[in-house]
Amino acid sequence: MTAFTPTTTEEVREVVAWAAGEGAPLEVLGHGTKRDIGRPIQSEHALDLSRLGGITLYEPNELVLGARAGTPIAEIEALLGEHGQQLAFEPMDYRPLLGGGNASGGTLGGVVAANVSGPRRLKAGAARDHVLGIHAVSGRGEAFKSGGRVVKNVTGYDLSKGLAGSWGTLAVLTDIVVKVLPAAETEVTLALRGLLDDAATAAMAAALGSSGEVSAAAHLPQGISGTMLGGMLGDESATLLRLEGFGPSVAYRADLLKGLFPQARIDEIDADRSRAIWREVRDCVPFADGTDKPVWRVSVAPSEGHRLALALRMQAPAMVFYDWQGGLIWIRMEGGDPEADLLRALIRSHGGGHATLVRASPSMRAAVGPFEPQEGALAALSARLKAQFDPNGILNPGRMAGA
Amino acid sequence: MSGLTMPKPDAATLARRAEIVADMRTIVPGEGVVDRVTGMRAFETDGLTAYRQLPLVVVLPETVRQVSRILKYCNERNIRVVPRGAGTSLSGGALPLEDAVLLVMSRFNRILEIDYENRVVVAQPGVTNLGITHAVEAEGFYYAPDPSSQIACSIGGNVAENSGGVHCLKYGLTTNNVLGIEMVLMDGEVIRLGGRHLDSGGYDLLGLMTGSEGLLGVVTEVTVRILKKPETARALLIGFPSSEQAGQCVADIIGAGIIPGGMEMMDRPAIHAAEDFVHAGYPLDCEALLIVELDGPPAEVDHLIGAVEQIAANNGSTVCRISRSEEERLTFWAGRKAAFPAVGRISPDYYCMDGTIPRKELPRVLAGMRDLSEKYALRVANVFHAGDGNLHPLILYDANKPGELEKAEAFGADILRLCVQVGGVLTGEHGVGVEKRDLMGEMFDQADLDQQMRVKCAFDPNHLLNPGKVFPQLRRCAELGRMHVHRGQMPFPDIPRF
Numbered sequence: 020m021t022a023f024t025p026t027t028t029e030e031v032r033e034v035v036a037w038a039a040g041e042g043a044p045l046e047v048l049g050h051g052t053k054r055d056i057g058r059p060i061q062s063e064h065a066l067d068l069s070r071l072g073g074i075t076l077y078e079p080n081e082l083v084l085g086a087r088a089g090t091p092i093a094e095i096e097a098l099l100g101e102h103g104q105q106l107a108f109e110p111m112d113y114r115p116l117l118g119g120g121n122a123s124g125g126t127l128g129g130v131v132a133a134n135v136s137g138p139r140r141l142k143a144g145a146a147r148d149h150v151l152g153i154h155a156v157s158g159r160g161e162a163f164k165s166g167g168r169v170v171k172n173v174t175g176y177d178l179s180k181g182l183a184g185s186w187g188t189l190a191v192l193t194d195i196v197v198k199v200l201p202a203a204e205t206e207v208t209l210a211l212r213g214l215l216d217d218a219a220t221a222a223m224a225a226a227l228g229s230s231g232e233v234s235a236a237a238h239l240p241q242g243i244s245g246t247m248l249g250g251m252l253g254d255e256s257a258t259l260l261r262l263e264g265f266g267p268s269v270a271y272r273a274d275l276l277k278g279l280f281p282q283a284r285i286d287e288i289d290a291d292r293s294r295a296i297w298r299e300v301r302d303c304v305p306f307a308d309g310t311d312k313p314v315w316r317v318s319v320a321p322s323e324g325h326r327l328a329l330a331l332r333m334q335a336p337a338m339v340f341y342d343w344q345g346g347l348i349w350i351r352m353e354g355g356d357p358e359a360d361l362l363r364a365l366i367r368s369h370g371g372g373h374a375t376l377v378r379a380s381p382s383m384r385a386a387v388g389p390f391e392p393q394e395g396a397l398a399a400l401s402a403r404l405k406a407q408f409d410p411n412g413i414l415n416p417g418r419m420a421g422a
Numbered sequence: 423m424s425g426l427t428m429p430k431p432d433a434a435t436l437a438r439r440a441e442i443v444a445d446m447r448t449i450v451p452g453e454g455v456v457d458r459v460t461g462m463r464a465f466e467t468d469g470l471t472a473y474r475q476l477p478l479v480v481v482l483p484e485t486v487r488q489v490s491r492i493l494k495y496c497n498e499r500n501i502r503v504v505p506r507g508a509g510t511s512l513s514g515g516a517l518p519l520e521d522a523v524l525l526v527m528s529r530f531n532r533i534l535e536i537d538y539e540n541r542v543v544v545a546q547p548g549v550t551n552l553g554i555t556h557a558v559e560a561e562g563f564y565y566a567p568d569p570s571s572q573i574a575c576s577i578g579g580n581v582a583e584n585s586g587g588v589h590c591l592k593y594g595l596t597t598n599n600v601l602g603i604e605m606v607l608m609d610g611e612v613i614r615l616g617g618r619h620l621d622s623g624g625y626d627l628l629g630l631m632t633g634s635e636g637l638l639g640v641v642t643e644v645t646v647r648i649l650k651k652p653e654t655a656r657a658l659l660i661g662f663p664s665s666e667q668a669g670q671c672v673a674d675i676i677g678a679g680i681i682p683g684g685m686e687m688m689d690r691p692a693i694h695a696a697e698d699f700v701h702a703g704y705p706l707d708c709e710a711l712l713i714v715e716l717d718g719p720p721a722e723v724d725h726l727i728g729a730v731e732q733i734a735a736n737n738g739s740t741v742c743r744i745s746r747s748e749e750e751r752l753t754f755w756a757g758r759k760a761a762f763p764a765v766g767r768i769s770p771d772y773y774c775m776d777g778t779i780p781r782k783e784l785p786r787v788l789a790g791m792r793d794l795s796e797k798y799a800l801r802v803a804n805v806f807h808a809g810d811g812n813l814h815p816l817i818l819y820d821a822n823k824p825g826e827l828e829k830a831e832a833f834g835a836d837i838l839r840l841c842v843q844v845g846g847v848l849t850g851e852h853g854v855g856v857e858k859r860d861l862m863g864e865m866f867d868q869a870d871l872d873q874q875m876r877v878k879c880a881f882d883p884n885h886l887l888n889p890g891k892v893f894p895q896l897r898r899c900a901e902l903g904r905m906h907v908h909r910g911q912m913p914f915p916d917i918p919r920f
Contacts, residue, residue: 049790056508076781077486077676079676080677080782080783081673081676081780083780124442134622140621147629149438150598157873159905160819161873162869162870163869164722164866164870165870165873165874166844167778167809167845167847167865168781168845169593169778169780169810169812169845169847169850170538170591170595170810171586171778171807171810171811171847171850171851172778172847172849173583173586173633173849173851173852173853174847174849174854174858174865175865175870175871175874176633176634177630177632178630178874179629179874180626180628180629181626181630181632183626183629184621184624184625185625185626189625195500196909197896201679201681201683218718221751221829227541228539228541228654229650230652232652232718232719234446235798264722265722265725265726267725268718268721270721271720271722273723275719318619318620318623320540320619322539322540323538329873332592343620346619357591370618370619371617371618371619372617372623373619373620373621373622373623374623391624394610394615395611396613397613397614399853399881400613400881401624403881406875406878406880407879407880407903410903410905411905420624
């Protein structure tokens with residue numbers, strides 16, 4: 020495989036224009052931490068953005084940071100950390116779950132292209148909610164921009180949103196401006212112990228419906244909780260509620276939340292261990308087992324998560340745990356069969372949503388469409404959008420929709 | 423803009439008007455079709471009242487099926503359609519076209535479902551923004567994006583414009599608070615995007631639709647996020663001897679890691695106009711007034727109030743009042759909320775602009791505006807969403823004086839150019855519509871505009887939805903689709919490969 024490793028936007032444009040002219044498929048990647056998600060791409064050429072790096076703008080008081088798409092996320096997070104700021108959407112690191120990628124662990128472009136978020140997405144929004152502007156090269160080999168460096172911007176179509184979560188199939192991102200926010204002064208996590216999935220879901224709903232300003236809500240059933248923090252939690256189920264902010268506020272809200280659950284057994288997890296446990300939830304560490312047992316990432320309404328999981332487990336062996344108040348379900352299929360048809364039918368009968376097969380062998384990913392299939396007018400619209408950005412179908416062809 | 427060029431009306435459509443009206447009556451029986459001039463007058467303008475145009479016919483559907491049939495009918499006959507919510511647009515987004523069906527969504531006015539467990543409301547697009555909050559406030563919830571027209575504007579219109587409001591910095595814009603929509607494409611197909619779950623499973627079509635100003639499809643249902651109302655809210659009213667100091671105070675508040683619920687600034691002319699009107703007790707000897715609102719648990723709010731007070735003092739504040747009651751908090755806001763009518767009181771007309779700038783550029787932009795004010799011999803007052811850099815210059819003029827409207831528009835266009843020059847954008851909240859359409863070239867080059875128009879081609883290839891808005895040029899989709907292909911060498915052959 021030939022790899023092109025551009026260092027300027029013009030070089031990116033040249034490569035894509037050449038590929039479009041030749042009809043030559045390009046695999047587009049940053050560090051490749053997520054290259055094993057989606058249908059395997061058949062191509063002889065890779066467009067490697069890892070050398071298109073560098074932070075180009077950072078104004079903490081303006082809450083704005085701009086960088087080239089190939090900039091390592093770790094570099095950005097380190098700089099933000101020095102100034103007491105963060106990417107509020109808490110992007111997941113896929114390496115524990117998938118292996119792969121180099122030591123630097125993912126780029127800004129990859130995070131936006133895959134709309135990678137974490138537990139705080141529930142409160143603070145997804146990656147796409149923090150993108151203020153982009154420069155990119157379309158599959159036509161044309162450079163364009165959208166947005167800017169300000170939050171309030173309704174000038175023209177929001178192409179930044181259109182490209183977020185497009186997995187490199189519409190355009191190659193070259194520069195991204197993101198909104199950054201203050202990092203919390205401190206945090207604490209309350210863990211309600213011993214709840215079954217339905218009671219946990221009700222508890223999380225009550226917590227999120229309170230004035231506690233919960234920034235993350237996850238449920239680790241028995242069998243999963245024991246794998247967290249090196250076993251420190253013990254194996255009783257743990258329903259986690261994170262509170263972040265200024266010290267006095269966190270203390271007040273912790274009391275408020277405890278008052279919501281007078282009958283519950285509640286452990287209070289201090290700041291350092293709270294950070295550690297949420298990193299493990301964020302990165303799906305319970306399933307980071309070095310195998311390629313199929314792992315699904317499912318998004319449904321919070322009230323439906325546990326019902327869907329129950330229905331699934333009555334028909335196929337699976338381990339599950341929940342984030343986003345129960346609306347994000349991580350599922351590892353213990354029998355080795357991804358059971359895609361069953362899962363997708365259950366999503367339809369539980370109010371809708373989507374499931375993404377984030378880990379599976381290449382042959383399994385080729386056979387089972389990893390992304391939620393679309394039908395009818397919606398599928399046709401998506402196909403038309405793809406054609407408008409990449410008429411010759413050279414950018415990550417076949418990765419999302421069926422070829 | 424006074425010589426506003428709109429797409430030439432289609433003669434064939436005009437000639438067939440009677441037939442089209444009759445066919446619309448078949449699709450929407452009863453009172454849902456208005457074709458007499460007296461009835462259509464109510465719809466000939468939106469919030470940009472300088473521009474008026476009677477449509478071909480006004481149609482007010484009640485069901486999704488009717489919307490689908492109307493669009494399909496128009497698509498098959500090449501008839502243009504202008505969608506309309508409540509008609510509060512300040513940029514002419516709902517300005518009719520002589521040969522277009524004006525599709526009014528106001529009869530879609532029901533809240534369909536309130537789901538407290540998942541914290542969403544499912545509403546029809548004609549429900550007002552404030553109507554959503556009213557539906558859930560008894561349980562202590564609210565819908566966060568709060569444009570100042572919220573008592574009248576529709577949630578469907580909010581989606582079309584990606585509306586904002588005072589609380590955007592902390593709570594986001596419409597696009598950050600909408601979880602799903604049902605919409606009808608120009609060919610009549612009904613599709614659903616999102617729902618009660620988070621994120622899209624495919625392309626973020628919902629993100630593209632939000633803020634698309636009625637050009638990509640017609641929204642027929644909206645699912646929005648509702649939030650628990652903060653336990654308390656308190657405000658500070660802070661006066662400064664200069665806008666530089668006020669601006670630095672804003673920067674320091676953000677730099678201290680504080681994200682206020684709202685942060686608004688007014689300049690001297692705006693302060694005086696507001697005080698003369700509502701007597702809220704604003705200090706009259708300040709160059710800039712800052713209203714900072716902090717919301718959340720009492721412990722947090724009290725802590726932050728103290729911090730902001732100190733930051734204000736460090737920046738030379740001459741006045742700093744802290745609200746001690748809900749009534750006092752509302753009094754602080756009274757002047758700011760009345761700023762536009764207050765300015766309307768001291769001038770026969772005013773033209774409200776909307777641009778966004780990086781916050782730190784405010785003193786420079788205000789100075790630039792003072793120069794422009796002299797150049798055009800028109801007064802200007804400024805209201806500024808200090809939290810997110812969205813600026814509302816209010817240009818005072820008298821439409822009865824020949825040439826003053828044109829001068830006001832030219833002044834406004836120069837302000838927007840200045841916003842773009844300092845790294846900002848043409849519009850933060852009001853949308854492009856017709857008002858800023860011809861300034862799009864200030865921000866985007868042809869390649870940028872072409873790529874946006876290609877998105878349009880995916881949704882509405884016949885260019886029938888809301889033509890003449892947002893984009894200065896109509897380019898045929900076939901033309902946009904042409905690829906200039908250069909077959910040839912592999913790019914940069916010297917670079918080693920592996």
